[in-house]
Amino acid sequence: MRILPFLIFLSSFSFAQTYFQQEVNYKIDVSLDDKTHTLSAFETFEYINNSPDELNFIYIHLWPNAYKDNTSAMSLQQYRNGNKVMENNSEVDKGFIDSLDFKVEGQQATFLYNLTHKDIGKLVLNEPLKPGGKITVSTPFRVKLPNGNISRLGHVGESYQITQWYPKPAVYDKEGWHQMPYLTQGEFYSEYGSFDVSITLPSNYVVGATGDLQTESEIQFLDNKAQHTESKLDSILILSAKGNNFPKSSSQVKTIRYTQSKVHDFAWFADKRYHVLKGEVELPISKRKVTTWAMFTNSQANLWKNSIEYLNDGIYWYSKWNGDYPYNQVTAVDGTISAGGGMEYPNVTVIGGASSATQLELVIVHEVGHNWFYGILGSNERVHPWMDEGINTANEIRYFKTKYPENNEFSNNFGGVADKIHLGGISHHCGNHLTYGFSANNGKDQPIELHSNDYTSLNYGAIVYAKTGLVFTYLRDYLGENVYDKAMKAYFDQWKFKHPQPKDLQKVMESQTGKDLNWFFDDVINTTGKIDFKLRRVRKRNEGGYSAEILNAGDIRSPVRVDAYFEGKLVETVWTESTEDFGVLDAEFNSTQIDKVVIDGEENMPDVNRMNNSWEKTRTLNKVEPIHFEFLAGDNESDKNTIWWTPIVGANAYDKLMVGALFHNITAPKNKLEFSVAPLFSFGNSTLAGIGDVHLNFTPARLIKKMEVGVKGQTFGEEILISDKSPYSFDLEGRSSLDKMLYWVVKPYLFMELGNNRERRRFSHNIELQYIWARSVSELQTAETETKGGFVQYNFNYKKRKYSLESNLRVDLLGDDVLSNYSNSFVYLDIKQAWTYRIKSEKKIELRMFAGKSLYTRSLLGVENDFRFGFALGGQNGTQDYFYEQFMFGRNESNGLWAQQRIENQGGFKTVSDFGFSTNFMASANLYAELPWGPIGVFGDYGVFDNGNKLITAANAGLGIRLLQGNLAAYVPLISTSNIQNSLTQKEFIQTIRITLNISALTYRNLLGGVN
């Protein structure tokens, strides 16, 4: 939603209004039919208008309609995030709500559906509802339950997850109405009130629900179940391997009743297979006792055996840190959920499949924690998702640090390959730092304060959860635990059962701590500004003690903690507050014995570059962390400079087999200086071959998301056809031959990802500048070529639901410096558009258009058409790849399989013919349509070019096979114009198959870096 400045102006008036909150009290009778998977219900709610406004209508959410078809906001968002369950599977069990018949005070009332969102409607009141007034609304309703794997509501077989299921008024607050469609990525905002819900279902179902169970016989039923599970736990664990089938539903039905006040939602879960464990926890402040329930099936019984402990510990610590749990019970149920690892509802949480007991504990504690940050403190989750998810994550990080200070429990979480690549021993806090760093150091981050639907799916995790968790941990470290807890408890006391806004939290925090926290709430929460402090120098003071000079190398004027150590023990901690001007801060230590100084030694601050944080007396280079080798890949550990290595082999037609190793420091969070180098021994040439790249990463956070400045290079063998027509400086003696060459390429470059990080956008754009120096020398030193030049390329990409566009505009400048009088420059525009259509599975129709014009061509030798520098109708072959942009297996082959490889660029004709070359002008259009069966498609090419004398046209069509997203492809031309036909040097059918192999797209750096 875009906000108009005028509305902000208006809202500055409404801000002065006193706080008010509406109240909704529900009574619902519902029965479950587990044959047809439907709910039949009757709802009555009392709506109390505490606002100063007269209301003429009430917005009502009908969220089961999100599952109706693929036009719902939920389905569109899932599609955008790569989940096509609603889109692709016409057989998937969809859902909806119907049979509505709204009455207000017993009188028929008009109900209008929102035209865009079928899951929102407007109940028009027959008479305006006055401030302070109250009305009773009633309606029957029926819900067809969707497949429980789509999002949060539904059934998996006869296991029921009944959430966001009943007609529910939207929140009306000082900002007006907050009607919202149901989303998977983006949660809710609801009015407080009370619930009185009676559920009728076959009597052998076990139910976990919001509220206090009022039905005596059901209390007995659950207690019996709990006793049975407790006494038979060992045999359940053994039996759990023996399937998880649903028992037959009882022909008897039961009606069970729950009531609860001061909550804003009601959910229930029913499964006939549930084992039940019951526990109790004493609250730390009031000493009141809370009952805990765990309900689980055979499938993960071994993980759930200690689940009561996780529930009790979660309730205890959250109460201690934030304020006592105000309700009587907490239930966790085992269920299939696709909206993340678990989902919270008041008093009851549903937990998805876990990979280990620790992960189960993590999810249970997180979901139980939502009783505070969502349940009791009812912020608007849709608009400020960090207020519940992020602060909850901070508590969860603290829980793991408190319960497992040695971290050895958490390290069991991964195992296998993760252990090998070093992720095994990582703490929960570190895991969050890594997730945030992965996004931030790649320039992909977004601010913490953002509407949940504006996040990319990466950042919904990396920012809303991880970064917010980290920054609140940092704030706690800065304020100190006592002060922080006092402030958090005051926030709890002032805002429990209400709707706090970010400003309300800031106000409480500042008044309780006496600190100006604008740096936190304005800069850390509202921007993508990075935190990076650098240790400049440490010196001994004349007056005794030490002084450390800290440079703020980041974007935020935040306080920074500096720790001093002696013989491995922390001896002194100093906090320095950043001053108005960025720049240098001094941390003064009184200790006389210090051998190590570390910025943020406990790693509580989300510092994006921890490689510049330490000074050690005994190191040769005091500020440089020691170099350390590790196998393959791993996370970025701040106390050492790790270089990862792995043996590799390669091959091409000239070097034959190559053997060597790859060394790199590509990791997460990304290093500022990043490199990868792969020296190889070439058996074909008995010499060194290989590739390398070194660059600096910047994330300026304004206008440019990410910048790389660096240089890359490669050296391999090739063969060049030497003829006396070629403009090379060597004595040919009339000879024309293929000569074995070695080439070196050095390419300094600048890459900039443009844009700001605020919102998720449909488009992205970047600029790349590259200079090239390439030298190729023949083995016998009889020939050499040198290419110098550069290019600038602007890329613009746009992506919509069923359409995408990739376009690039590029200017090349080239000089063949040996002759120093031969130069070219080209400009070209390349536009590729793709439409997705659906016949059985997703297929694409792709239209590519290319136009290139030479700006300047000059040759004193009269070689107008050096076959290397110009536009090739069939795309560049290896020899024409003058910037050495693509890895070619046989760069200069003129026959054999590798002569059939071309780059899919320029004219884009899918032919092996070298017909069609221009140093002046070329334009073409290429159509490719994937067929419904397998990876096959049809293509058609049309092009026109200037051959120096006149314009020539050509056309070509046939069949193609594309794999690995088109990076590996083969094309079989079936019909082409005679000019293409006639120019084929190899005429056998098999030799006319054109090959595309885009290795650059599949390189280690692209795969591991996940970007560019």
Ligand SMILES: [Zn+2]
């Ligand atoms: Zn959560």
